[in-house]
Structure formats: structure tokens, C-alpha cells
Amino acid sequence: MSAVTVVGAGVIGLSVAHELATAGHDVRIVADRDAGASVSAVAAAVWFPHDVEHTAEVLDSAAATYRRLEVLAADPATGVHMRPGTVLSREAEPDTSWTRSVPHTTPAPSRPDGATGLRCTVPLAETSTYLSWLRGRVRALGVRFETAAVTSVAELSRAHHPDALVVAAGLRSGPLLGDGSCFPIRGQVVRLANPGLTEWITDDQNPEGLTYVVPRRSDVVCGGTGEVGSWDERIDPEIEAGILRRVCALVPELSGQPVLSRAVGLRPGRSGVRVGVVPGFERPVFACYGHGGAGFTLSWGDAARIAALIDSPATME
Structure with a gap:
């Protein structure tokens, strides 16, 4: 058994803590906010490797996470569901590398606007339910939680004396490790009442802007934006109006549905x-x-990679 401190309590930090505790490690999570206040809670949380390069490692982690979430979907308490949907494309030769991580895809029917697409069934997580369930599982495994703002990895290491420390704090990770290559990707969403939709649809290349519709049991997450470098977490009414125009054009059933809530999150x-x-x-x-934008999509796969590294004598020397 090793003592491991995990910095970060979003979906990545919780998944890492889960895998380490399952492997028998003594785990502590340190974070200045819980999962409900993290960007993980804002996410539409439909499986797709969004806003990340589709490297072999990323696609392997995505596939591993797909398989884990597919198993979790059998338990209603997890808030995970397997839902069919469509990934639209407006390119002559779209990137379909992500399909290697999905068991089956089929061509989508042609659309009047010329967009093509692929249909598939993927996991979707009701964020509030899933994050609450995951936090409960982690606690049940004996993981301890400490609320604190971490400003120095070295100081935290000296304070806790862990055998290993994992930095999984989203946007806060870069500054903690002297990594200047990190940046925010501002995502704004509006949640509408669900008129009975069950299928999701994404249109990343919509000429009017990033567009997606992700129905959940009691609402529909509608987005969105992908503003690289923006730290603005305020709701922008003009951006919301644009989102509503795009999603209603994409899915006419949403027209006239009342707004239930709205949010902004900064993707890491x-x-x-x-x-x-x-x-x-x-x-x-x-x-x-x-x-x-792929935290949920890569969470279990990357958590397993971290656990394997910590269990390797070569990396712990």
C-alpha cells in the first residue's frame, strides 16, 4: 500500500482516486472546491473526445472509459445512460478516428443543409447524479477529502509526506507544475425543458458556431461555445440567444421550450x-x-493509466 495525495476533485480527480483506492492505496483528495462546483458539473457529459487531439493514447483511454461507463449504465443509481445520437460533419473528409473507440457506427440520413454524419450509441452521464454517485463510491473506498487551496506541489508534499502525488486539478494543474501550455476554453450552455427528446446531436462545424443538443431525463443541455483563452465565467445573453437560434434550427422541437438554467464552464x-x-x-x-472537453470521455482510461504508473516499481523508485 502507498499513501497517495490527489489534487483535484472533478471527474478526473475522483476517477483517479477511485482506481488507486480500489488497488489498495491509501488515498487523500485535496481540492478547494468539490465536484459540484467544478467544470465537470457544467459539462453535457456525452461521450466524445472533444477539444483534444485524437492520439492513440487518447483513443485508447476513450475506449476504456466507454467500456466502463457501459457497465455503469446498467445501474440506475450512477446516472449513466446509453443513448443513440448523431455526430454531424461538414468536411469532405472528416476525422473519424474516434470511431475506433465505439463498437458500431452507421451513416446518418442526409440533411437538407448538406451536413453528413455518423450515428452511434454512447454513454451519457447526468452530471449531478453521476458525480454524487462517484464521490460516494470514493468515500466508501476509504478516500479522505480535504478542502484547501493548493498553491505549491512541493509544500503539499512536505505537509502530507505521501509516497506519490497526482495533480488532476484541471486548469489549476498547469500553474502548479510550471506548465505554461494550458489555457481555458470557455463553454456556455443553456438548459431547456425536455419536450420528449431522447437522442443527442452534435454539430461542431456549424457555420454559425459550435452547436449541440444533449437530452437528459428532465432537461436538454444546449450549447455552445469554444472560446479559447477566455476566462469570462459570466452568462452572456447575446451568446445565449445565438445558441438558442442554432439549436432550434437543428432540432425544431426545442422551439418555445422554457429555459430551466444556464451556466458557463472553463474547459481545461x-x-x-x-x-x-x-x-x-x-x-x-x-x-x-x-x-x-473530454474529461468524462477519458476519465476511467486515464485513471487506469495513472494507477498502472504508480503500481510500477520503475516509476516509484
Whole structure:
């Protein structure tokens, strides 16, 4: 057994803590906010490797997460559901590398606007239910939670004396590790009453802006934006009006549906997902961040990669 401190309590931090505790490690999570106040709670949380480069490692983690979420979907308490939907494209040769992580895809019917697409069934998580369930599972495994603002990995390591430390704090990870390649990707959503929709649809290349419709049991998450470099977490009424125009054009059944809530989240962008050993510290430090809009999509796969690294004698020397 090793004592491991995990910095971050969003979907990545919780998943890492779960896998480490399951492997028998003594785990503590340190974060200045819980999952309900993190960007994870804002996410539409439909499986798709969005805002990340589709490297072999990313697609492997996406596939592993798909399989885990598919199993969890059998338990209603998790808030995970398997839902059919469509990924639209407006390119002559779209990137379909992500399909290797999905068991089956079929061409979508042609659309009047010329967009083509692929249909598939993927996991979708009701964020409030899923994050609450995951936090409960982690607590049941004996993981301890500490509320604190972490400003120095070295100081935290000296205070806790862990055998290993994992930085999984989203946008806060870069500054903690001296990594200047991280940046925010501002995402704004509006949640409408659900008129009975069950299928999701994404239109990343909509000429009017990023557009997606993700129905849940009691609402529909409608988006969105992908403003690279923006730290603005205020609701912008003009952006919301644009989102509503786009989603109603894409899914006419949404026209006239009342707004239930609205939110803004800052996705943790980076030049590439970082999962691995961070040199230069007295004790072993590991990174797990830079997931862009794919935190839920990569969570279990990357958590398993971190657990394997910590269980490897070579990386813990």
C-alpha cells in the first residue's frame, strides 16, 4: 500500500482516486472546491473526445472509459445512460478516428443543409447524479477529502509526506507544475425543458458556431461555445440567444421550450493531454490533466493509466 495525495476533485480527480483506492492505496483528495462546483458539473457529459487531439493514447483511454461507463449504465443509481445520437460533419473528409473507440457506427440520413454524419450509441452521464454517485463510491473506498487551496506541489508534499502525488486539478494543474501550455476554453450552455427528446446531436462545424443538443431525463443541455483563452465565467445573453437560434434550427422541437438554467464552464485546454511522471520533485509526482472537453470521455482510461504508473516499481523508485 502507498499513501497517495490527489489534487483535484472533478471527474478526473475522483476517477483517479477511485482506481488507486480500489488497488489498495491509501488515498487523500485535496481540492478547494468539490465536484459540484467544478467544470465537470457544467459539462453535457456525452461521450466524445472533444477539444483534444485524437492520439492513440487518447483513443485508447476513450475506449476504456466507454467500456466502463457501459457497465455503469446498467445501474440506475450512477446516472449513466446509453443513448443513440448523431455526430454531424461538414468536411469532405472528416476525422473519424474516434470511431475506433465505439463498437458500431452507421451513416446518418442526409440533411437538407448538406451536413453528413455518423450515428452511434454512447454513454451519457447526468452530471449531478453521476458525480454524487462517484464521490460516494470514493468515500466508501476509504478516500479522505480535504478542502484547501493548493498553491505549491512541493509544500503539499512536505505537509502530507505521501509516497506519490497526482495533480488532476484541471486548469489549476498547469500553474502548479510550471506548465505554461494550458489555457481555458470557455463553454456556455443553456438548459431547456425536455419536450420528449431522447437522442443527442452534435454539430461542431456549424457555420454559425459550435452547436449541440444533449437530452437528459428532465432537461436538454444546449450549447455552445469554444472560446479559447477566455476566462469570462459570466452568462452572456447575446451568446445565449445565438445558441438558442442554432439549436432550434437543428432540432425544431426545442422551439418555445422554457429555459430551466444556464451556466458557463472553463474547459481545461492544453497542447495535449498530459498523463505521466513529472520530474523534478523529491517524491514521485504524476500529471493527469489537459482534457479539454473530454474529461468524462477519458476519465476511467486515464485513471487506469495513472494507477498502472504508480503500481510500477520503475516509476516509484
